[in-house]
Amino acid sequence: MAKDLFHNAVREALENDGWTITDDPYLVKALESDYEIDLGAEKIIAAEKDSKKIAVEIKSFLRPSFAYEFHGVLGQYLNYAALMKLQEPERTLYLAVAEDVFEQNFTQPATQYVIDLYQVKILIYNPITKMIVQWSEK
Secondary structure (H helix, E strand, C coil): CCCCCCHHHHHHHHHHCCCEEEECCEEEEECCEEEEECEEEEEEECCCCEEEEEEEEECCCCCCCHHHHHHHHHHHHHHHHHHHHHHCCCEEEEEEEEHHHHHHHHCCHHHHHHHHHHCCCEEEEECCCCEEEEEECC
């Protein structure tokens, strides 16, 4: 599987935020199907003496039509999220989106409605500074 254009920037942003990359890629094997999600990561939460596990699917949204690409990405996200629940239900799936793409497209009412409806979790990052800007959880 080819890595997304911003794969390394997201990986570095997660590491800069204190996450340990555990899988690159994170393999999902469920119901006789195999899928590769871009990254798996874990963060130790000292106060809780516990850890949080995530998987991150990175998307650049470089095609001319945002709507067309968003439809495919949403289907992929929902499929991965459903199959991850069978394999590792405590792991949360995030869609990694660059800050400028989020501001230009993901704040539109129709896109926001769909994100809210399907409870899509988004990791917003800056590809230049390689920092996480926001975690958007619906």
